[in-house]
Amino acid sequence: MPARVKETPAPPRPPAVSREVLRPALEFCLDVHAHPELSGAxxxxxxxxxxxxxxSGCTVTRGVGGGHGVVGVLRNGEGPTVMIRAELDALPVTERTGLAYASTVPGVMHACGHDLHLAAAGGAVAELARTRSAWRGTVLVVGQPAEETLCGARAMLADGLYERFGTPDAVLAQHTSPAPAGTLAHAADFRTPLLAASTALDVTLYGRGGHAGTPHLTVDPVLAAAATVMRLQSVVSRETSPAEHAVLTVGSIHAGERGNVIPDTAELSLCIRALSDPVVDRMAAAAERVVRAESAASGCVREPDLTVTSRSPALLPDPAATAAVRGAHEALFGPDRVTDCGPLTATEDFAWFGGQGVATVYWMLGVTGVGPWRAARAGGPPVPANHAPEFAPDLRTALPTGITAMASAARRILDGEGNGR
Incomplete structure (x- = not known):
C-alpha cells in the first residue's frame, strides 16, 4: 500500500467578532474615512x-496634549494596565479609490489606514467591555492626533498622559500594510529596529526675483532648489554605507506662481530616515551642508533657513511582550497567518510611548483583498501601498482581524505576560 500523506491541518480561524461589536466599528470606519481631517485639525x-x-463604558477625557488627543479609561479591578493607541489624522492626498464612502474633503484622505486603526481600537475596547469576566486590570485607549507630523505623541506625554491616567505596563499599536488581508506580521529580529528613526526639515532658499526674460538680473531660487534636490541624493548614494537602511526624500518643493516671473524664494520639505539615531544625525548634518553650499554656489542673497519640524526615534519593540502577544495571535489565527516583518524605513512617533519600564508591541495588519493581491501576483497592477491615492483596505477581512488582534493582545498583557514592569 502506498504511504499515507499526512495532511496539514488548516490553521484555526479566529473567533468571529460579534455583530454588536463589528457593526458599530464598521459604521464608524466608513464615517471617519468619508470625513478625514489633517494633523492638528x-x-x-x-x-x-x-x-x-x-x-463602551470608558471614562473619556478630551483635549489631552493641547489639541484633540482623546484618552479613555476602562477599569476592571486590580491588575496590569495596557494601553491601546490609534491615530486620528489623515493625509493631504486626493483620493482615487472610487469607493462609495470615499473622502468628501477635497485633497484630504485616510491614505494610511488611521480610520481602520481607530475602528479596530474602538472595536477591541467594546469586545473587552463585553467580556469583562475574562480579564482584570485597566485598559487605556489613546486617540492620538498629529501622528503624520510626528508631534502628537510627545505632546500627549508632555501633558501628563501617564501621570494623569496611569503608566501602562505595555503599549500596543498595529498598522495597516499592503500584505494580504487577514494576516499579521511581527518584528523578526529584536536586535534591529522595526521602524526607522527620522527627522524632517523645511528649507527656504532666498534669491532675487525678476523678469523671466532678464534672468541675468536675478538670482533664481528655482535653479538653486533644483540643484539642491539633485545634490541631496548623494547624501545616501555617496555618503552612506550601502549596508545602511537609509532614505532621504524631498516630498515638497514650491516656488513662484507664474512661468514669466522668477520668484524671490523657493521652499523645500524633506525627510531623512535610517535605523539608528546617529545615522539620522549624520545625514541631517550632510543635508544642511549641501543646502548651504548650493545656496552659496547659486549666489543667493542671504543664508538659507533650515527648520527641523519633527524628530522620532527608531522603534524597537519589546522582545518579551512581543513574544507574548505573538503567541496569542498564533493561537487565534494559526502560525501561517502570523509572519515575520523585517526592518522598515517607515517611521512613527509611537516609540516615544515606550521606555522606563513601559514595553511597546507593534505589528503590521495586512489589508489587501484577495482580488487585488492575486492580480498583482499574476503581473497586473501593483497593490496600492500606504499614502497612495488608491489605497483601499479590504474592510470585510481587515477590520475583524484588527479587532480580534488588538483585543487578544490586550488580554494577553492583562494576564500578566510579557509586560515591562
Whole structure:
C-alpha cells in the first residue's frame, strides 16, 4: 500500500467578532474615512472616537496634549494596565479609490489606514467591555492626533498622559500594510529596529526675483532648489554605507506662481530616515551642508533657513511582550497567518510611548483583498501601498482581524505576560 500523506491541518480561524461589536466599528470606519481631517485639525474625528469609547463604558477625557488627543479609561479591578493607541489624522492626498464612502474633503484622505486603526481600537475596547469576566486590570485607549507630523505623541506625554491616567505596563499599536488581508506580521529580529528613526526639515532658499526674460538680473531660487534636490541624493548614494537602511526624500518643493516671473524664494520639505539615531544625525548634518553650499554656489542673497519640524526615534519593540502577544495571535489565527516583518524605513512617533519600564508591541495588519493581491501576483497592477491615492483596505477581512488582534493582545498583557514592569 502506498504511504499515507499526512495532511496539514488548516490553521484555526479566529473567533468571529460579534455583530454588536463589528457593526458599530464598521459604521464608524466608513464615517471617519468619508470625513478625514489633517494633523492638528482632528476635532470631528476625536469627538466621534470619544463617543465610541463612552459607549463602551470608558471614562473619556478630551483635549489631552493641547489639541484633540482623546484618552479613555476602562477599569476592571486590580491588575496590569495596557494601553491601546490609534491615530486620528489623515493625509493631504486626493483620493482615487472610487469607493462609495470615499473622502468628501477635497485633497484630504485616510491614505494610511488611521480610520481602520481607530475602528479596530474602538472595536477591541467594546469586545473587552463585553467580556469583562475574562480579564482584570485597566485598559487605556489613546486617540492620538498629529501622528503624520510626528508631534502628537510627545505632546500627549508632555501633558501628563501617564501621570494623569496611569503608566501602562505595555503599549500596543498595529498598522495597516499592503500584505494580504487577514494576516499579521511581527518584528523578526529584536536586535534591529522595526521602524526607522527620522527627522524632517523645511528649507527656504532666498534669491532675487525678476523678469523671466532678464534672468541675468536675478538670482533664481528655482535653479538653486533644483540643484539642491539633485545634490541631496548623494547624501545616501555617496555618503552612506550601502549596508545602511537609509532614505532621504524631498516630498515638497514650491516656488513662484507664474512661468514669466522668477520668484524671490523657493521652499523645500524633506525627510531623512535610517535605523539608528546617529545615522539620522549624520545625514541631517550632510543635508544642511549641501543646502548651504548650493545656496552659496547659486549666489543667493542671504543664508538659507533650515527648520527641523519633527524628530522620532527608531522603534524597537519589546522582545518579551512581543513574544507574548505573538503567541496569542498564533493561537487565534494559526502560525501561517502570523509572519515575520523585517526592518522598515517607515517611521512613527509611537516609540516615544515606550521606555522606563513601559514595553511597546507593534505589528503590521495586512489589508489587501484577495482580488487585488492575486492580480498583482499574476503581473497586473501593483497593490496600492500606504499614502497612495488608491489605497483601499479590504474592510470585510481587515477590520475583524484588527479587532480580534488588538483585543487578544490586550488580554494577553492583562494576564500578566510579557509586560515591562
Amino acid at each position: 482632528e476635532l470631528r474625528t476625536a469627538d466621534r472616537f470619544a463617543a465610541r469609547l463612552e459607549a
